Amino acid sequence: MKALIYKDMFVLKQKGQIFSFLSSTIIAIIIGLFFRNLYGLALIVVLSIPIGGCGFVQIVMEKEERTNFDKRVISLPVTKKEIVLARFITSFIFLMINMLIALIYALAHVYLWHIVTLDVALLLWVIGVLLGFFLIGLNSIGYHWLGARKGTFLYLVVVGLSIVVYLLIFLGLDVEQFLSLGSTILFLIGCVFTILTLFISYFVSLKIFERKYS
């Protein structure tokens, strides 16, 4: 499985790909600097960076589709389960690199600009991580089902829905009240929901992948 992760991570070694990989995060942070308040932080850490961070695997898959690399991968001594799992792990790595930057940005709101408390910053960051994982789960089904190109449409639909949810939660509701639900409860609800999504997504993706090659 290490080989599969290596070939996925290889994309970052290519000229300009690191910039492309981090571009959405960098742009989001630059825009966010003009909105230094709780809503701005939430927009960047909870929405923009997770959405951008979990979409990069699409570039990897598209490059593989171009050379029909699946054919080669299946002939390697790896199981189909490992192939699908490796894609999830790569997506997690891509997301977490972006979320690390998001964490630094969130901490800057605590210690540099004194806009939010550490609790709130961490809670928003964790929500961002969970949303990223959730999106990875949904994207994986889209990419395995429709391929990297068409699967992007599903990704865009999810992005659209996420924006609507953001607007409803952060603009329609009182954020302070939402966050006062208690970070532990929010964290637990988010964790259960995300883990369930990832599990379902893994098995659905595996089923799709197995059916594709049966």
Add this chain to the structure above:
Amino acid sequence: MDMILELKNVCKSFDDFQLKNVSLQVPKGTIVGLIGENGAGKSTIINIIEGLLKEDSGEIYVFHQNMREHEKEIKQDIGIIYDTCHYNEKFKVKDVGKMLSLVYRNWDQEKYIEYIERFQLPKNKSLDKFSKGMKMKLCFAAELSHHPKLLILDEATSGLDPIVRDEILEILQEFIMDEEHGILISSHITSDLDKIADYITFIHNGEILLTKTYDDIHNDYGIIRCGQKIFEALPKDEIVAYKKEEFEYKVLVENRHDFEKVYQDLVIDKATIEDIMLMYVRGVRV
């Protein structure tokens, strides 16, 4: 005979094509050539062996182990080369080596570099700067460097120039020399198989029509060219296939020497693999 690969009654159905009861064997120390026209089912067989497709019924044994039960383990000892190179176009020689070293426990980096140097492949260029021949050489270098026991080639020599092809065929012969390895090679370039194949398996419309040693084919099969009168006098039960051409009949027989004894005036040429393939596909089978 000790078999390195064995397919037993493998069937696979698609909407418009069927692989019917395919049984195929690759004995140790031999090269088996799988021939047939495009769409005959050669690649389907190979795709089933490697797991890209799943058989509807039948069994596949590699190194006497059931392929479906021990797929991951068995694939450590199989090398598969296709007609195109499927690695990331931005990979360099060392990236391919690095990736494969992480997956094959018998990966031999020294051997890999040895092949890269033997094939004179550039080490610092990405694959998108390689010619088709260079890419195929890289695939051969990569697959031979994890010490596989079974090599499967799916039209792997088809896009190569004659010089590279000859070099590759030489390597394949070296590969089986120790009698512990085997090769299944699917190709429609029958001249390649004339040079290296020990067995020929001919597939047509998803059905194996013939499996013979190359020597048997070479010695026994013959092509008779004759006029209508002689054709009508020939015993039909001893004709494999015939084709009516503009001025003559072309007849494929599988007991050339018997015919030569009886019809001493007839000119009977040795049949090549290509002749057999053409007669089976385009001729009338009796």
